[in-house]
Amino acid sequence: MDIVIYHNPDCGTSRNTLALLRHFGIEPHVVEYLKTPPSRALLADLAVRTGGSLRDLVREKGTPFASLGLDDPAIGDDALLDAMIEHPILINRPIVVSPKGVKLCRPSDIVLDLLPETVPSTDFRKEEGVPFLRDVRIPGDDPALRAALRAAELADDDLDEPGRAFFLYRTLAGEPVGFGGYEQFGVDVLLRSIVVLDAWRGTRIGRNLVPLLQRRAFDVGARRAWLLTPAAAGFFGKLGFKPAERESAPSAILTTRQAAGLCPSDTPLLTRRISF
Known part of the structure; x- marks a missing residue:
């Protein structure tokens, strides 16, 4: 199954999502977006494909979100895109792309929506010890x-x-x-x-x-x-x-x-x- 994960290895949710994919025998294409950010056009396309808004993909915690004034709801998508391209840490994670769709997988259990229902059903635990x-x-x-x-x-x-x-x-x-x-x-x-x-x-x-x-x-x-x-x-x-x-x-x-x-x-x- 062809899957792409926009991954931050410093993020526990992102690591859990990647680990679950591998638990099911899926080796995704891993894009460490802080090193290789998506283009402006690709980021806008990913937001559309999630079915939500671009703002839903903006990470607030541990980023310059507030200092850049991005908490102002009047700020539109063009300004959000500019900020996310200049500061990739503002891109929330992990974004997963599969043949079944695109989702921001927070919590990490959400990645199950993007996998075939026929994947093996064996238990697996997150880093923090709780089961998916x-x-x-x-x-x-x-x-x-x-x-x-x-x-x-x-x-x-x-x-x-x-x-x-x-x-x-x-x-x-x-x-x-x-x-x-x-x-x-x-x-x-x-x-x-x-x-x-x-x-x-x-x-x-x-x-x-x-x-x-x-x-x-x-x-x-x-x-x-x-x-x-x-x-x-x-x-x-x-x-x-x-x-x-x-x-x-x-x-x-x-x-x-x-x-x-x-x-x-x-x-x-x-x-x-x-x-x-």
């Missing part, structure tokens, strides 16, 4: 989802109502590890029904599951995540979520059944901008 995950879209009335939520004492009364997306998370070998879901309201999304199965608790699997859930929401247009959690604020804080006053949330979030009644009124509300 596949996510599978499931209906809200999935009995295993409902059972997991009830076991964790989480609300399950509104699972089969419209406007919700739910996922089952499994290891590459197919072992279920947990569930998650969201309700989207334009650029805002309520993350919900996040549960790790008992056998996987304490294994840091949630740190893999939650970013993957956010990425699926990001891909359908969400840019800010909200969640209500009665007991896991510390865990989500490690993932970049911060406490928020309820009056600061959009009305669409506050009028969800989760916020308006299924969760106690004193349940902490957390939020973060979705970015990769």
Whole structure:
């Protein structure tokens, strides 16, 4: 399978993506873009082929993003391209090109979208020790989802109502590890029904599951995540979520059944901008 990866060997996510490709017996063409940056035209083409925007490919952390004023949303693609060509560190990584499409593979599990479904299903772990995950879209009335939520004492009364997306998370070998879901309201999304199965608790699997859930929401247009959690604020804080006053949330979030009644009124509300 002919695959190209725009790779930064100093980036853990990029290294994980490359390692997973090799785990499946695929030796991609590796482009260390800091040494050999793509042309302006190629970079613009890659952005189009991801199906997103050029801004989605701009890396903020550890780059001159802020000092160059690129956080101004009024800056257009031409100026972004100029900056990315002059400062290749601004190109987010890894970008992977395959016959199935082009994606920014953050988190690294996303590269599975670009591989044949027939690749061998054997487990493999990231550098940080957590297994790569596949996510599978499931209906809200999935009995295993409902059972997991009830076991964790989480609300399950509104699972089969419209406007919700739910996922089952499994290891590459197919072992279920947990569930998650969201309700989207334009650029805002309520993350919900996040549960790790008992056998996987304490294994840091949630740190893999939650970013993957956010990425699926990001891909359908969400840019800010909200969640209500009665007991896991510390865990989500490690993932970049911060406490928020309820009056600061959009009305669409506050009028969800989760916020308006299924969760106690004193349940902490957390939020973060979705970015990769």
